[in-house]
Amino acid sequence: MKQEHDPFAGAxxxxxxxxxxxxxxRIHNICARNHRPARLVTVxxxxxxxxxxxxxxxxVLLAFGWQRHPPxxxxxWALIGALIWGILQAAVILxxxxxxxxxRLHRVWRWGMVLTISTAFLLYLTLTSDSIxxxxxxxxxxxxxxxxxxxxxxxxxxxxxAIALLFVVWRKSDPFSPRLSGAVSGLAxxxxxxxxxxxxxxxxxAWHLWIGHGLTLVMLVAFGWYAGRRWLAP
Amino acid sequence: xxxSKIEQLMEAYVGGNLAAxxxxxxxxxxxxxxxxxxxxxDRPRAEDLLQVTFVKVHRARxxxxxxxxxxxxxxxxxxxxxxxxxxxxxxRYEDLSPDGxxxxxxxxxxxxxxxxxxxxxxxxxxxxxNYRDAIHLTKITGLSLNEAADVLDTTPAAVKLRVxxxxxxxxxxxxxxxxxxx
Numbered sequence: 016m017k018q019e020h021d022p023f024a025g026a027x028x029x030x031x032x033x034x035x036x037x038x039x040x041r042i043h044n045i046c047a048r049n050h051r052p053a054r055l056v057t058v059x060x061x062x063x064x065x066x067x068x069x070x071x072x073x074x075v076l077l078a079f080g081w082q083r084h085p086p087x088x089x090x091x092w093a094l095i096g097a098l099i100w101g102i103l104q105a106a107v108i109l110x111x112x113x114x115x116x117x118x119r120l121h122r123v124w125r126w127g128m129v130l131t132i133s134t135a136f137l138l139y140l141t142l143t144s145d146s147i148x149x150x151x152x153x154x155x156x157x158x159x160x161x162x163x164x165x166x167x168x169x170x171x172x173x174x175x176x177a178i179a180l181l182f183v184v185w186r187k188s189d190p191f192s193p194r195l196s197g198a199v200s201g202l203a204x205x206x207x208x209x210x211x212x213x214x215x216x217x218x219x220x221a222w223h224l225w226i227g228h229g230l231t232l233v234m235l236v237a238f239g240w241y242a243g244r245r246w247l248a249p
Numbered sequence: 250x251x252x253s254k255i256e257q258l259m260e261a262y263v264g265g266n267l268a269a270x271x272x273x274x275x276x277x278x279x280x281x282x283x284x285x286x287x288x289x290x291d292r293p294r295a296e297d298l299l300q301v302t303f304v305k306v307h308r309a310r311x312x313x314x315x316x317x318x319x320x321x322x323x324x325x326x327x328x329x330x331x332x333x334x335x336x337x338x339x340x341r342y343e344d345l346s347p348d349g350x351x352x353x354x355x356x357x358x359x360x361x362x363x364x365x366x367x368x369x370x371x372x373x374x375x376x377x378x379n380y381r382d383a384i385h386l387t388k389i390t391g392l393s394l395n396e397a398a399d400v401l402d403t404t405p406a407a408v409k410l411r412v413x414x415x416x417x418x419x420x421x422x423x424x425x426x427x428x429x430x431x
Contacts, residue, residue: 023369023388023416023419027369028369028370028388028389029283029369029370029373029389031279031280031282031283031389032279032282032283032286033278033279033282034278034282034295034296034299035296038296038299038300039274039278041300042274042278042299042300042303043270043271043274045300045303045304045307046267046270046274046303046304046306046307047267047270050265050267050270050307051265052263052264052265053263053264053310053311054311055260055263055264055311055313055314055315056311056315057314057315058314058315121398121404121405122402122403122404123404185312186312187308187309187312188309188312188313188314190309190322190325190326190328190329191321191325191399191400191402192399192402248329249305249306249308249309249312249326249329
C-alpha cells in the first residue's frame, strides 16, 4: 500500500489511561475464580479436525445414498466428484478460518468466495439438469415434490450436522467477523450435504436440483451467517 | 515473566498461571481501557465494559490461537462488548415515572472531556465515531492497517480512508481555532 505523508506524525497523541485499582481487583477476582487450565489448540489442528469431520459426514451421506440408489454413473466420476469436493472443502476452510488477525484474506475476498462458490454450484446444477418441467407441472407432481423434499431434508440434516461440528471446533474463536465465518461454515456444511446428494441422487430435473439440492446450500449459508455471531464470537 | 511477550503470557494464563494473567492485565488494560474510553467517552461505562471484555476473554480463553497477535483479538472483543451494550440500551423500553412522565435523560456524572485537556484529544473526540475509531487504533494503539481493519470488521483501504478523512476534519478544526485566535 502506498505510503502517504502523515500530517500528524510525531504529534503528541493522548496518553493511554489506566482503569482504577478497584476495577483491576474485580477483574482479577472474576478471572481467578474457578480458573481451570485449558489446552490451546493450534489453527492447523482445528483445520485438520474440520476437514476430517466434514469428510466423515460426506462419506456417511454418500454411503447412505448409494445404499438406496446404487450408482448408475461410472464410479470414476464419483471419485472425481469426491476429490473436487475435498479440494473445495479444504480451500473453503483454509481461506475462511485458517489465518490469524492481520494476515487473513480481506473480508471482501472471503465474502466473494462464499458468493462465488454458491453461485457456481447453482450454475453447475443447471448445467447438469437433463430437463425442466413447467413450474406448475412440477408443483402438481406429488412424487417429484416428495422426492425433492426428501433430498432437501437430507441435505439440510447433514449440512446442519456439519455446521454444528464446525461451530464446535471453532467455537468463540472469531471476534473479528463472526457472521462471515458463520457464512463460511454454512457454505462448508452446505457443500457436505448438497454435493454428496448431487452425487447419489438419480433425479436430474432442473426444479428438483434447484430446490432439493441448491436451495439447501443457500439456506445453510444464510443460517450460518445468522448463527455465527452467537456461536463464533467470544 | 516481565520479559515475556503478551502472547506468551496469554498462553501461560490459559495453561493455568494466574501470575501470567496479572502481568498480561497490567500490560494490556491501558490499551483496552483507553480504547473503550474513546468509544464511550464515559469513565464508569468504560470500566464496566472493561470488566465485560475480560469476562468474555476468560470464557473464550481456550479458543485463542497460539501465537496470534493478542492486542487486535482483545480490541475486537472489547469493541463487540461496546456494540452489544449500545444495542441493548437502544432497544430498552423507557419506564414511566410514577406520575406518568418520561424520565429525563441523565448526563454521565463524569465525562472524559473534563480530564483530557490535550487539544488533540479534544479534536479527536469531536470526530465521527468511525473516523475516531480508525485514528485511535492506528495512531494511538499502534495497530497495522490490516489489524485495525480486522478489529473494525472492514477493509484496510476503508481504514486508511477513514484516517485520512479524520485527519482532514482535525486539520480544519485546528485551522478554525488558529484563525479565531488571530
